[in-house]
Amino acid sequence: xxxxxxxxxxxxxxxxxxxxxxxxxxxxxxxxxxxxDYPSAITEIFTHAMPEVLADKxxxxxxxxxxxxxxFDVRIEGNDLLITTVLAELVDGANATALLRFALSRLAxxxxxxxxxxxxxxxxxxFREALADLHPLxxxxxxxxxxxxxxxxxxxxxxxxxxxxxxxxxxxxxxxDEAAAALKFWQQHWRDMEILHNEVRRRRSVRMLDFVxxxxxxxxxxxxxxxxxxxxxxxxxxxxxxxRDESVSKRDSAMAKLIRSMQAVDxxxxxxxLGHGDYAINPLREGSPSSIHSLYGxxxxxxxxxxxxxxxxxxxxxxxxxAYASYLLGSFxxxxxxxxxxxxxxxxxxxxxxxxxxxxLLKQAEQLANEFGKHGVQTPSEEEPAETMP
Numbered sequence: 001x002x003x004x005x006x007x008x009x010x011x012x013x014x015x016x017x018x019x020x021x022x023x024x025x026x027x028x029x030x031x032x033x034x035x036x037d038y039p040s041a042i043t044e045i046f047t048h049a050m051p052e053v054l055a056d057k058x059x060x061x062x063x064x065x066x067x068x069x070x071x072f073d074v075r076i077e078g079n080d081l082l083i084t085t086v087l088a089e090l091v092d093g094a095n096a097t098a099l100l101r102f103a104l105s106r107l108a109x110x111x112x113x114x115x116x117x118x119x120x121x122x123x124x125x126x127f128r129e130a131l132a133d134l135h136p137l138x139x140x141x142x143x144x145x146x147x148x149x150x151x152x153x154x155x156x157x158x159x160x161x162x163x164x165x166x167x168x169x170x171x172x173x174x175x176x177d178e179a180a181a182a183l184k185f186w187q188q189h190w191r192d193m194e195i196l197h198n199e200v201r202r203r204r205s206v207r208m209l210d211f212v213x214x215x216x217x218x219x220x221x222x223x224x225x226x227x228x229x230x231x232x233x234x235x236x237x238x239x240x241x242x243x244r245d246e247s248v249s250k251r252d253s254a255m256a257k258l259i260r261s262m263q264a265v266d267x268x269x270x271x272x273x274l275g276h277g278d279y280a281i282n283p284l285r286e287g288s289p290s291s292i293h294s295l296y297g298x299x300x301x302x303x304x305x306x307x308x309x310x311x312x313x314x315x316x317x318x319x320x321x322x323a324y325a326s327y328l329l330g331s332f333x334x335x336x337x338x339x340x341x342x343x344x345x346x347x348x349x350x351x352x353x354x355x356x357x358x359x360x361l362l363k364q365a366e367q368l369a370n371e372f373g374k375h376g377v378q379t380p381s382e383e384e385p386a387e388t389m390p
Contacts, residue, residue, distance in 0.1 A: 068151035171275025213241035287332030293373030
């Protein structure tokens with residue numbers, strides 16, 4: 001049995017179009033820091049990092065912000081800037097030993113500028129730095145990485161170690177229609193991945209394995225607001241599949257394991273792992289024209305897809321086109337016109353016979369490259385899709 005159409009419905013996850021950061025503020029913050037005006041430098045960096053949150057209100061300390069399910073407090077203590085978030089509170093029945101072992105082995109790290117701290121049975125992630133030593137670029141790096149680290153782990157810690165999460169930012173539950181759509185997508189998606197994985201094994205195609213693994217994880221990220229242990233399991237197993245330093249047999253086994261584990265998720269667990277959160281800092285990286293050009297522009301990738309088409313390998317051609325769009329939407333944030341064009345690309349493929357829509361998808365891919373990828377070609381210094389896409 002082969003897959004005749006892709007299932008890529010409209011996102012349930014609330015996507016946030018890119019709000020461009022003001023890099024003049026970042027540069028001005030460096031000037032202020034060099035002058036010794038540390039509070040003003042901090043203000044400029046926060047305003048640069050959170051343009052939507054601070055568009056209508058001035059930044060002032062103490063300051064709080066939500067990043068998904070994590071809630072952060074920012075304040076000055078003495079001559080230090082302190083950024084903290086509560087990850088967990090030990091309660092009766094909690095697996096305290098395992099939690100602390102995890103915190104020391106996975107959350108802590110030499111050279112890491114933030115560290116876990118345990119005080120009065122409350123585990124926090126904490127960043128502390130003297131104002132005179134806190135270069136604006138260092139603060140910016142913390143703001144872009146620490147909230148993502150915390151929001152990735154806090155729900156998982158509660159599920160894994162039976163701890164409380166006092167002061168966590170609440171996630172908004174899905175509506176009944178959204179919940180029904182999420183369940184339908186989850187079931188159909190993993191059925192499709194099983195069919196595609198069987199095709200991978202039948203054709204013994206490593207290239208096809210790369211794209212099936214990519215689509216399996218990125219399309220979920222596009223469609224669902226997934227959190228907690230289920231999100232971590234998906235990400236970890238997807239990383240195993242995409243690890244090209246591993247043997248093909250191990251990566252193939254990881255793909256089979258991912259499909260089995262996701263198909264085994266019951267409705268209650270899935271719905272408990274879904275929710276809409278607020279994000280002070282966009283959780284997705286800023287997309288660039290070079291990212292689109294590298295995938296849909298003239299070059300080896302599109303040439304290979306056209307060769308698939310010419311040789312009658314329609315499934316592989318369609319798979320690669322849809323996987324690229326899922327990657328671009330699942331990994332990056334885009335200005336509204338680009339976002340809508342990529343979503344329309346997936347909508348054009350949704351439940352349509354591959355043989356009927358493939359030529360249209362090829363034309364849309366060319367249009368995407370011409371309209372949104374024409375401003376630049378990849379440079380070695382950029383974080384390139386080639387690192388994760390074939």
